[in-house]
Amino acid sequence: MTLQNIRLAAAIVAGIAIALLxxxxxxxxxxLAEERGKFEIWKTAVAHAQAEAKADALEEKAKQEAKDAKAAQSAQSDYDALRERYTGLVRTQAARHPGSGVDLRRPADDAGVSPEGAENPDLPVGAGDGLPFGTILISQGDALICAENTAYAQGAYSWASQISRPAASPER
Known part of the structure; x- marks a missing residue:
């Protein structure tokens, strides 16, 4: 083979290699163009899914906030009613016994349970100290504060109980 033929063969091989490349x-x-197209479709689908999930979450949040607001309003109403009830009880007791303190019955009294410390059943309740059982020695103002705080605590407990119940799973 001649040098010219070798060069020609090398040029042909190089041309074939270039054509293959x-x-x-x-x-x-x-x-790459096909993959880029698939990626753009996927990216659009993800954006739509995110937007839908966000809308669903915002809707669920609004529902929960409305439910919580309703529970808070209910708790506030319960609190107001209890506050009025306890305030009325304190004022009624104070009006029955002016100048003698406030005497509120305990739940144990209503159930017929004997008071603690009554070791001798022959003695009247509170004998020796001059105070009837159930009498509290605080000012009417303090009793009203206690009544209000009790009503508030019961209302808060009711509200917390309502919002801590597990929500029903949404059906899809």
């Missing part, structure tokens, strides 16, 4: 490059570009 160009074909591979074009195939790679086509594949």
């Amino acid at each position: 160009v074909a591979a490059l074009l195939l790679t570009r086509a594949t």
